[in-house]
Amino acid sequence: MTAVAVAPRRFAPGFWRLWSATTISGLGDGIRIIALSVAAATVTGDPFLVSLVTVAGQLPWLVVGPFSGTLIDHLDRWRMLWICDVARAVVLTGLVTAILADRVGIGVLALTAFLLSSVETMADNLSQAVVPDMAGTHSLDSANSKLLSGRLVTMEFLGAPVGTALFVVAPLLPFGVATVCFAVSAVLVLGLRPPGVAPDVKGEPLTARVLAAQTAEGITWLWRHRLLRVVCLMVALLNFAVLAVLSIAVLYALHTLHVSETVYGLLLLVIASGGLIGLVVAPKVIETVGRGRSLQLAFAISPLSFVVSGVASHALVAAFALVFVGAAITLVNVITTTLRQSLIPQERFGRVNGAYRLVINGLTPIGGLVGGLVAGHFGLRAPFFVAAALLLAGTLLSLPLLSNRSLGGTPDHDGESGPADDGAAALRTETADQ
Numbered sequence: 483m484t485a486v487a488v489a490p491r492r493f494a495p496g497f498w499r500l501w502s503a504t505t506i507s508g509l510g511d512g513i514r515i516i517a518l519s520v521a522a523a524t525v526t527g528d529p530f531l532v533s534l535v536t537v538a539g540q541l542p543w544l545v546v547g548p549f550s551g552t553l554i555d556h557l558d559r560w561r562m563l564w565i566c567d568v569a570r571a572v573v574l575t576g577l578v579t580a581i582l583a584d585r586v587g588i589g590v591l592a593l594t595a596f597l598l599s600s601v602e603t604m605a606d607n608l609s610q611a612v613v614p615d616m617a618g619t620h621s622l623d624s625a626n627s628k629l630l631s632g633r634l635v636t637m638e639f640l641g642a643p644v645g646t647a648l649f650v651v652a653p654l655l656p657f658g659v660a661t662v663c664f665a666v667s668a669v670l671v672l673g674l675r676p677p678g679v680a681p682d683v684k685g686e687p688l689t690a691r692v693l694a695a696q697t698a699e700g701i702t703w704l705w706r707h708r709l710l711r712v713v714c715l716m717v718a719l720l721n722f723a724v725l726a727v728l729s730i731a732v733l734y735a736l737h738t739l740h741v742s743e744t745v746y747g748l749l750l751l752v753i754a755s756g757g758l759i760g761l762v763v764a765p766k767v768i769e770t771v772g773r774g775r776s777l778q779l780a781f782a783i784s785p786l787s788f789v790v791s792g793v794a795s796h797a798l799v800a801a802f803a804l805v806f807v808g809a810a811i812t813l814v815n816v817i818t819t820t821l822r823q824s825l826i827p828q829e830r831f832g833r834v835n836g837a838y839r840l841v842i843n844g845l846t847p848i849g850g851l852v853g854g855l856v857a858g859h860f861g862l863r864a865p866f867f868v869a870a871a872l873l874l875a876g877t878l879l880s881l882p883l884l885s886n887r888s889l890g891g892t893p894d895h896d897g898e899s900g901p902a903d904d905g906a907a908a909l910r911t912e913t914a915d916q
Contacts, residue, residue: 493625494618496674503670504609505632507567510663512641513648514574514598515539517656520649522591531588539595542603543843550604551836552697555829556688559608560675566605567668573597574661581654607839611831614823615676622820623773624765630815631761638754700833701840703826709888710825712880713818714838716781718845719876720814723869724807725846726853727788734862739797749801756808763809764816772886773817780810780817781877781884785870792866821889 522535554562577594580586609629617625648656705711735746768776783806790803826834853865 492618493620494616494676496676497616497618497625499670499674500609500612500616501629501632503563503567503667503674504629505636506663506670507570507605507667508633509636509641509644510570510660510667511598511602512637513645513656513663514660516642516645517649517660518591518595520646521586521653522588524653525586525588525591534588535591535595538592539599540843540847542596542600544840546600547603547607547843548697548700548833548836548840549693550600550832551607551839552693552700552833553688554604554608554611554832555696559612560671562604563608563612563671563674564668566601566608567664567671569601570598570605571661571664571668573601574657574664578654578657578661581657603836603839607832607835610819610823610835611828613819614828621765621768622823623768623816626816626819626823627761627764630812630819631758634757634761634812638757639751696833697836700830700835701837703830703834704837704841707825709883710822710834710838712883713777713821714841716876716880716884717814717818718842719872720781720784720811721842722845722849722852723784723788723873724811725849726856726865726869727791727804729850729853730857730862730865733857735797735800738862739794739800741797745797749797752798752801753804753808756805757812759805760809760812761816764813767813768817773821773889774884774886776813777817777884777889778877778881780813781873781880783807784810785874785877788866788870788873792863792870817889 518535518539519532522532526532573594577586577590580590613622613625613629644659645656648659704714732746735741735749741749764776767779771779787803787806787810791800794800794803822831822835822838852868856864856868
C-alpha cells in the first residue's frame, strides 16, 4: 500500500502578526478597564458616580455596536484594524494629558470609557470578520481558538493585576502602558493584508439613512435565520445566567462560603482558568465529536455546574464547578464565532454580527439585575438555581436543532472537522435573500 502524503496545515501569511496584535491590544484593554475603575474610586467615594464609569464602558455595546457593525461592511477592514488601534491610543493620550494637567473627574473618565468601548465594538467585529482570510488550511475553529486564547490570557489574567500594580506606582502609568500596547498593535497590523484580498469595499454611498436601514436589515436577517436565531438566543441566555450569578458572587463567597476578600480573588482566577482550558481543548473536542454535539455538551453541562456551586458548602467545590461553566463559555464562543463566519455572507457580516452582539450583550446587564433581585428575596443561593433552570429549559428546547448536521463541520476520516462551508452554503441561502 502506497502511503499518501498529507500536506501540513498552515495559517495564511501574517496570521501570527494578527495574533500578536490581538494579544497585545487585549493587554491594553485589560489594563485600561481596571485602571479606569480604580481611578474612578480615587476620584470619588460615591458608589453611583463610580458605577457611571462602568456603565459608560458597557453602553456602547448597545447603542454603538450595531451601527459599527454596519460600518465595517462599507470600509476596508484591514485598514480599519490599525485605525482602531490608533484611535484608542489617541483617546488614551488625551486622558494622560488630562491627568498631567490635574483635570480628571468622573466626567472625563466616563467619556474615556465610552469612547474606548465604542472603538472596541468595531475592533472586535473587525477581528472576527477577517479571520476567514487568515485561517489558511487550518479550520476556522483552530484559528478562532488561538486568537481568543491570546486575548483571554492578556485581558483577563494579566490585564487586571498589571493595571492595578501600575496604578499603585503612579496613576498615570497604566494608561501610558495601555497607550503603548495599542500603538504596538497598530504597527503590527499596518499593511497586513492577505494576498488576493481587495483593499476597497464597493457599495452604495454611506448616509445616515443607509446606515439605519442596513443596521435594521442585519437584525432582520439574523431573526429570519432559524439556526443563527436559536444560537444567538441560547448564547444570550447563557450570558444572562452567568451575570445573574456573578452579580452576587462576591456576597455569596464572603457571607455564605465565608472566605476572605483575598481568597475570593484567588477563586476568581481558578474560575477564569476554565475559560482558558475551554479555548485550549476546543479544536480537539470539535474535531472529535463535531460542532453540534460540542455545543450541546457546553450548554448541557452549565446547569449542572450552577447547581453544584449553589449547594456547595466549600469554596473550592463551588469554584471548580464554575470552572466547567468558564470552559463551556469559551467552547461556545469558538463554535458560534466560526458558525457566524461560515453562514453570514461576507458583504453582510458586519451588520448581522453587530445585531448578534446586540442581543447577547443586551441581556447581560438584565441578568445582573435579576440576580440581585432574586438574591434579595430568596437568598444568595437562589440565583444559581434560577440560572440552572433557565439554561436547562433553553437547552432542552434547542437540542433538536443544534446537531452536527445543522451546524456542519462534522468529524471527517482525518479527525479534522470538515469545511464549514460544506453544510453552510445551503443554510446561508436559506434566509439570506428574504
